[in-house]
Amino acid sequence: MNLDKLADIAVTEAKRLGASYADFRFEEIRSENVEVSDGQPGLIDRNLSAGLAVRVLADGAWGFAATNDLSEESSRKVATEAVQIARTSAKVNTAKVKLAPVKSSKGNHKTPFEVDPFSVSLTEKIDLLKSYDALMRRLPDINSSSCFMNFRRTIKRFVSSNGSDIAQELLHSGAGASCGVVKSRHERAERSFPTSSGQYMSKGYELLRELGFEDGLPRIAEQAVALVAANETTPGTLDIVLSGDQVSLQIHESIGHALELDRVFGSERNFSGTSFATPENLKTLKYGSSIINVVSDPSYAGGLATWGYDDEGVIARPVDLIREGLLVGYLSNRESSGRLGIDSSGAAIAEGWQNPPIVRMANLILQPGASTFDDLIAGIDDGIYMETPDSWSIDDKRESFKLGSEVGWEIKSGKLGAMVKAPRYSGSTVSFWNSCDAIGDKSLWRLWGTPNCGKGQPGQNARTAQGASPCRFRQVKVGS
Amino acid sequence: MVSKDQTLSVFHEAIKSSTADQTELVLDGETIGLTHIAESQIQQNLSTEDAVIIARTVTGKRIGVASTNRLDLDSVKKAISDSVDIGSFRESDEAFGSLPVAAGTESPSALIESTASFSSTDRANAIWQINKIADRSRLKTSGYFKTTLSRVAVVNSLGTEQYFEGAAGELSLTAANESGASGFAIGYDRDVSRINVGAIAESAVDKAVRTVDPVSLPSGAYTVLLEPPAVGQLLLFLSFMGFGSSTFVQNRSFMAGKLGEKIAGDNFSVYDDAYDPQMMGMPFDYEGVVRRRVELVTNGIAMGVVSNSQDAAAMGAESTGHAHVATKSFTPYPRNLVMAGGQAGIEEMIRSVERGLYITHFWYVNYLNPMKTMVTGTTRDGTFLIEGGKVTSAVVNLRMQQSILEAFSNIRMLSKQRVLYPQYSVVMLVPYALIDNFNLTEETS
Numbered sequence: 001m002n003l004d005k006l007a008d009i010a011v012t013e014a015k016r017l018g019a020s021y022a023d024f025r026f027e028e029i030r031s032e033n034v035e036v037s038d039g040q041p042g043l044i045d046r047n048l049s050a051g052l053a054v055r056v057l058a059d060g061a062w063g064f065a066a067t068n069d070l071s072e073e074s075s076r077k078v079a080t081e082a083v084q085i086a087r088t089s090a091k092v093n094t095a096k097v098k099l100a101p102v103k104s105s106k107g108n109h110k111t112p113f114e115v116d117p118f119s120v121s122l123t124e125k126i127d128l129l130k131s132y133d134a135l136m137r138r139l140p141d142i143n144s145s146s147c148f149m150n151f152r153r154t155i156k157r158f159v160s161s162n163g164s165d166i167a168q169e170l171l172h173s174g175a176g177a178s179c180g181v182v183k184s185r186h187e188r189a190e191r192s193f194p195t196s197s198g199q200y201m202s203k204g205y206e207l208l209r210e211l212g213f214e215d216g217l218p219r220i221a222e223q224a225v226a227l228v229a230a231n232e233t234t235p236g237t238l239d240i241v242l243s244g245d246q247v248s249l250q251i252h253e254s255i256g257h258a259l260e261l262d263r264v265f266g267s268e269r270n271f272s273g274t275s276f277a278t279p280e281n282l283k284t285l286k287y288g289s290s291i292i293n294v295v296s297d298p299s300y301a302g303g304l305a306t307w308g309y310d311d312e313g314v315i316a317r318p319v320d321l322i323r324e325g326l327l328v329g330y331l332s333n334r335e336s337s338g339r340l341g342i343d344s345s346g347a348a349i350a351e352g353w354q355n356p357p358i359v360r361m362a363n364l365i366l367q368p369g370a371s372t373f374d375d376l377i378a379g380i381d382d383g384i385y386m387e388t389p390d391s392w393s394i395d396d397k398r399e400s401f402k403l404g405s406e407v408g409w410e411i412k413s414g415k416l417g418a419m420v421k422a423p424r425y426s427g428s429t430v431s432f433w434n435s436c437d438a439i440g441d442k443s444l445w446r447l448w449g450t451p452n453c454g455k456g457q458p459g460q461n462a463r464t465a466q467g468a469s470p471c472r473f474r475q476v477k478v479g480s
Numbered sequence: 481m482v483s484k485d486q487t488l489s490v491f492h493e494a495i496k497s498s499t500a501d502q503t504e505l506v507l508d509g510e511t512i513g514l515t516h517i518a519e520s521q522i523q524q525n526l527s528t529e530d531a532v533i534i535a536r537t538v539t540g541k542r543i544g545v546a547s548t549n550r551l552d553l554d555s556v557k558k559a560i561s562d563s564v565d566i567g568s569f570r571e572s573d574e575a576f577g578s579l580p581v582a583a584g585t586e587s588p589s590a591l592i593e594s595t596a597s598f599s600s601t602d603r604a605n606a607i608w609q610i611n612k613i614a615d616r617s618r619l620k621t622s623g624y625f626k627t628t629l630s631r632v633a634v635v636n637s638l639g640t641e642q643y644f645e646g647a648a649g650e651l652s653l654t655a656a657n658e659s660g661a662s663g664f665a666i667g668y669d670r671d672v673s674r675i676n677v678g679a680i681a682e683s684a685v686d687k688a689v690r691t692v693d694p695v696s697l698p699s700g701a702y703t704v705l706l707e708p709p710a711v712g713q714l715l716l717f718l719s720f721m722g723f724g725s726s727t728f729v730q731n732r733s734f735m736a737g738k739l740g741e742k743i744a745g746d747n748f749s750v751y752d753d754a755y756d757p758q759m760m761g762m763p764f765d766y767e768g769v770v771r772r773r774v775e776l777v778t779n780g781i782a783m784g785v786v787s788n789s790q791d792a793a794a795m796g797a798e799s800t801g802h803a804h805v806a807t808k809s810f811t812p813y814p815r816n817l818v819m820a821g822g823q824a825g826i827e828e829m830i831r832s833v834e835r836g837l838y839i840t841h842f843w844y845v846n847y848l849n850p851m852k853t854m855v856t857g858t859t860r861d862g863t864f865l866i867e868g869g870k871v872t873s874a875v876v877n878l879r880m881q882q883s884i885l886e887a888f889s890n891i892r893m894l895s896k897q898r899v900l901y902p903q904y905s906v907v908m909l910v911p912y913a914l915i916d917n918f919n920l921t922e923e924t925s
Contacts, residue, residue, distance in 0.1 A: 041570045045807045046562055047547045051530065064526040068549045081527055088600045089515070089522035092607050122569035144730075182731065185851060267518040269622035270654040270664075273843065273860075354528045393844040395858045395877065402856050402879060404848070424848070426879075457516045457624040457652075458526075 006075040007159035010054045013079040015161055019056035019086065021099070022079070023160035025311060026052045026070075027353035030153045032118065036129035037146040039137065044122065051353035054082045060096025061089035064356045100338040102314050104163030109308020109316075111171040112301070113204025117151040120205050125149060128208065135217035136179040141225045144190075147177035148198065149208065150451075156311075164313035172304060172463065173207040174200035174451060179221050181228045189227035189421065191220035191406055195245035196389050200449030200463065202306045226419055227407055233423040235479035239383035239411070239472065240425060241376045244440070246405055247366065247468035248448035249389040254429040255287075255294055256361040256464065257455075258398035259321055259329075260347075261336035263359070271457050273396025276429070277327060279340060285327040288433030293367040294322040296331055296345055303363035303465035304449030307349075311357035314346035321364070325434070333359050351460035358456050363447060365467035369439025376438050376472045378414040384478060385409045385416060386423050402426040425478045432473060440469030481511060481529060482551050484633070484643050491635040494556040500537035500544075500564050502579045504636040505556065506766050508532050508805055514626040515603040520611050525600055531631070534766075535559040536806040538579060541572035545806045577793050582640040582768040590760040591629065594673040595647035598627045606651070606677045613681040614655050617689050621681075623653040627672055634768035642768045646760065650902060651675050654861055655684040660694075663687025664840050664861035666709060668900040668907065670760045687840060687862035694874035695865065699921040703836030703892070705829055705866065708910040710841045711819070712901035713857070715750065715908055718884045719814055721850045723752075723776050724802075725791035726811030734853055734885065735782055744780040744888040747822060751775045752786055752802070752814035758900055759907055761816040764801060771801035776814065780889070788812045814906065821911035822894030829893050829914045831869040837920070838864040838871055842880060853884040859920075878920040890916045 007024040014022035028050040035042035052075060053066035063086025065078040090096075129147045136145045156168040176198020180190040192198075193216040201207055242250065257263065257272065264275045277285065298307050298316035309315055312334050321329045332340070333348035336359060348357035377385065386405035394401040408423035409416045427435075447467045454461055482490075491505045509531030516524040533556055534547040544567025548559045603625045614621045627649050634642040649672025656662040665683035667675040706714075727733035734743070753773040754761030764770050767789055775783040787795065788803030791812065802812040830838070840862030848854040856879060863875045895912035902908070 040573075043545065043807070044566045044570060045545050045547065046566060047532075047807065049530075049532070049549045051549065053528075061522060062524060064524060064528075066526070066528040066530075068530045085525045085527060085600045088604045089525045092604050092611070093521045095521055122566065126569060185731075185737070188732075188851070265519070266620070266622060266656075267523055269518060269656055269662075270624065270652055354530055356524055356526060391846050391848055391856070393846045393856045393858070393879075395879075396843045396860050400858075400879075422849075457524075458512065458514050458626070 001070050003157050005072060006052060006070065007157065009072055009075045010079040011159060011161050013076050014054060014056045014083055017080060017083040019058045019083050021057040021161055023055050023158065024052065025353060026157040028155045029352060031151065033148065033150045034122065034125045034129060035146065035148040036126065036133050038144060039130065039133050041126050049352065052078065053353050054079045055356055056082045056086050057097055058083050058086035059090035061086050061093050062097060063089060066354050097335055098338040099334040100344045102312065102334060102344065105309060105313050105315055106165045107308065108167045110169045111202045113171055115205035117173055117205040118153065132177050132213050132217055135214065136177065136221045138218065139221045139225055141181050142179045142221050143182055144180040148175065150174040158309065158311065158313055160313055166309045166313055168308055170307060171202060171204060172200055173203050173205060174198050174449065175208055175211060177213065177217055179224050181224050183228055187228050189224050191224040191227065192388055193217055193220045195448060196406065197451060200304045200451045201302050201447065202304060203302055223407060227421055230419040230421040232480040233384065233408060233420045233478055237475050238478045239380045239474050240476050240478065241380065241385045241470055241472045243387040244444060244446050244468045244470050245448050246386055246389055247471050248466035249392060249403065251364050251366055251466040251468060252361065252450055252464060253392060253394045254398055254401055256364050258429065259331050260359045261330040261332040261340065264330065265336055265339060268455065272455055276397045276399045281327055283326060283328055286325050286434065287322050287327045287430060288325045289436050290325045291369055291439055292322055292325045292433055292436060295319065295365045296321055296347065296362045297365055298346060298362035300363045300365065303447045304451065304463045305361055305363045305465045310346045310348045311350045312344065312348040314344045314348065316346055319345040331359050331361060333357065349462060351462060355458060355460050358460065360462040361464040363465045363467060368442045368445040368469045371438045371440055373440060373444060373470060376440060376470055377411055377416060379438060379472060380411045381413060383411040384420065384423055385411055390422055391424065398429060400428045422480060423478060424480055425476050427476055432476065435474045435476065436471050437474055438472040440471065444469035487633050488635060488641065488643065490551060490553050490556055491633065493553055494560055495635065495637050497557045498537060498560045498637065500539045502538040502637050503560060504536040504579050506534040506805060507631065507633040509631045511629040512626065513598065513600060513603065514624055515600065515607060516624045517607055518622045519620045520614065522604065522607060533559060534805050534807055535563040537563040537567055539564060539567050541574060541576055542567040542570050543573055543576060544570065547807055575794060576790060579636045579638055580640060580767050580769045580789050580799065581638045582642065582770060584641055590646035590670055592647050592671045594671055595627055595649050596629055598649065598672045609677055610653060610681040613678065614685055617685050619655040619657050619685055619688050621653060621655055626650045632762055634764065634766060636768060640768040642764045644762045646762060649675050651677060651680055653680055653684045655688040661688040661691040662861045663691065666901065668902045690864065691862065691874040694876045696876045696922065697878065701917040701919055703833055703916050704918040705833060705836060705838045706913045706915060707840050708899045708901050708912060710839050711910045711913045712903060712908040713842050713845050714884045714887060715817055715819055715910060716903055716906055717845055717855050718853060719817060721853055723785050724811030724813040725785050725787035725795065728785045729791050729794050734851055735785055738782040739784065741782055742780050743782045744777055744885055745891050746779050747891050747894060748780050748888040749778050749820035751818055752816055753818050754816045756816065756818050756909060758909055759816040761907065765803040766805045767803040769799045769801040769803065774800050786812050786814050817906060817908040819908065819910045821896050821898045824893045824895050826895055826897065826912055829895060829912060830866055830871060832893065833866040833869060836866045837875060838866055855884060856881050878922060880919065881921055882919045887915050887918055892916055
């Protein structure tokens with residue numbers, strides 16, 4: 001397989017057939033998943049997927065075709081099919097696609113890492129997971145436990161008709177654990193570490209030792225045992241403090257998705273919905289309190305949404321989304337930004353070679369504040385501290401939400417008190433972010449990876465990240 | 481696309497090279513044609529083809545799994561050797577019996593020609609027709625028209641050989657305008673020519689046109705008339721929470737310890753049946769075991785769960801033929817859910833409601849408490865007030881906070897008409913349902 005040749009055939013053929021723009025993308029994705037459940041090795045899976053895709057603009061409309069056949073004949077055939085499909089689209093469309101300009105790029109990007117996870121033996125991985133499992137199983141009341149590690153290496157090549165030629169090698173590592181206590185059909189509790197679906201980053205095997213399982217797992221085991229007997233939350237309107245991973249989910253659901261510009265323009269209306277944050281709100285909507293600053297930054301090292309270039313060849317760069325509470329920007333690709341007359345934020349990402357790129361979240365960073373954890377709690381007379389996402393649901397305009405955590409603690413007179421079971425809270429996006437009056441400091445800040453964000457038709461599963469520290473919100477509707 | 485004969489030939493040849501005691505190869509392939517529209521414009525139009533080959537090997541009692549999307553003989557052999565290698569790092573699974581020795585099925589091909597030959601031009605023509613209908617009401621359209629050609633092969637070293645080709649067409653449509661009017665309709669059929677494009681467009685447009693000046697309602701327990709997509713979403717989450725063998729065996733589902741007991745109303749019955757003439761589902765699972773029709777709930781009584789061979793062994797039963805691909809560790813779940821209908825007509829159901837809500841579908845359904853089958857989610861794209869037996873006005877969307885089993889204990893009427901509704905690789909045949917005391921809360925925005 002000669003990638004130079006495959007790319008040249010595809011782009012040349014598409015242009016020959018009349019495409020005004022064409023790009024070729026090859027991806028080879030190698031992954032490994034290792035699980036230990038209840039002390040025994042569970043699913044261990046290695047997967048390899050490779051294929052090529054050609055995306056074209058012809059007569060002002062998009063066409064896309066992809067295949068796992070990596071022959072030269074196939075590359076030509078896929079290019080031909082993409083052009084045919086685009087011409088078909090053009091017959092229906094009344095508006096032509098207008099792309100924001102992009103400088104052609106020739107470059108490489110490779111995730112830096114210390115230890116290649118694919119060089120570590122399965123024996124070592126399984127032994128490590130077993131040791132994690134044992135940490136949770138020290139308590140006899142724990143009657144279910146599981147832990148996993150997951151690694152993915154993606155080799156990408158992007159070549160476009162405007163002269164871009166980009167090679168990338170992205171490495172993702174992830175790991176997590178959970179344990180549960182079942183006393184009866186309705187007396188059960190589960191806790192997770194570092195967060196509910198594990199922590200993922202653009203790193204190597206060194207991530208495992210950085211996550212702090214040795215301290216964290218005994219702690220969540222103790223919490224799981226206590227949680228079974230904990231009371232449910234008393235419904236009310238209270239001040240709350242959310243843990244960093246819970247704030248990460250809140251950013252993801254009520255800022256990230258709401259500010260995807262393709263969605264703002266209606267691309268998701270039939271599936272994940274639209275957004276209240278329409279362009280007339282740009283630079284006028286007070287999205288949050290003045291301490292809220294959110295940046296999209298795919299160039300930030302180590303995030304699960306860190307890359308050198310997006311899947312349209314746009315170089316990674318930070319873009320302000322919310323500055324001192326004011327809405328100032330969007331996540332965008334070349335098409336949606338072209339429609340608004342701005343530069344692409346460089347957030348066009350496809351799941352694998354099989355899908356066309358759509359607007360996804362780059363690393364979304366909520367800038368840290370100045371509060372210590374004790375400061376956050378001390379400022380509350382009657383409230384709840386909530387930790388680890390457990391349930392989430394948000395309406396189709398991203399205006400109102402109901403989210404929940406695995407565990408909470410009452411806050412009375414500025415101090416943490418009794419544990420409460422699975423607290424839920426609900427609110428409306430703008431009011432909620434405007435009620436934020438304190439953000440944890442840099443020492444509490446962390447970039448949380450989300451490995452399973454669904455969007456698009458056909459459905460695509462993206463890997464995103466949100467940087468957050470614990471935050472305090474005033475007068476939030478709380479229940480169970 | 482690689483043919484059946486080529487696939488089986490490569491599989492049989494590759495299995496000969498295996499050093500494992502038992503070897504299984506599965507091909508799970510799809511060819512997708514999809515046109516995605518947004519704001520009445522074709523935004524994405526694509527054709528993709530892929531196939532994953534999953535090798536599962538058993539050496540002693542050590543099981544390994546590896547997969548690839550390369551179907552040449554060397555790559556498949558490599559997947560097998562990787563699987564053997566992975567298995568060597570695992571401990572013996574004493575609960576594992578054997579790969580199944582499954583008889584081949586004489587499955588009727590579900591590769592319906594009209595669907596297989598449906599082209600991007602055919603999809604575009606349908607979109608053009610839809611847009612014409614929406615234009616009359618100054619509405620924009622969003623959604624997709626999709627055809628999927630699927631092929632699955634299962635071959636193992638014990639003589640199992642299964643092959644299936646299927647097809648399906650799916651049209652999902654939202655008609656909307658910038659004032660907030662929005663209506664949804666969906667069609668699904670193995671034979672794409674039976675999807676009534678015009679009727680789906682008219683339905684979505686009709687709901688959108690009627691979504692003017694929506695009224696806000698307070699939180700409360702309402703009588704609701706759910707369209708089949710709304711019923712299907714509840715049924716699907718119920719299925720995820722309890723109709724699979726793994727959570728049943730582990731005593732982690734609402735079905736555990738409840739077989740033979742009443743868990744829902746007399747008029748709620750559901751079973752899994754790949755052989756239903758409208759379903760035309762895959763007649764075997766990813767272990768090659770022939771699927772059985774499984775009664776899940778009959779007249780409100782918990783009857784059974786679907787299983788794979790490993791869970792079935794733990795239950796002292798035979799597999800019902802619902803194994804997933806070996807790369808997935810989650811519980812088996814039904815793929816072809818058939819819910820019993822009633823005798824009512826839709827208009828009759830509306831006329832019987834003194835005060836209630838008509839709900840088209842839900843959005844972002846998620847668990848609150850799986851053991852209590854509690855879920856949340858919001859109404860969407862066509863929520864209306866019914867007063868005095870008539871649909872009177874649009875309603876601002878509400879949030880559901882409801883136990884699904886409680887809802888299915890409060891079904892007052894079910895429609896005779898049932899429609900196919902697909903979601904998350906599950907196809908459901910579901911009626912309209914009139915349900916009392918359905919908990920909805922006012923949204924906070």
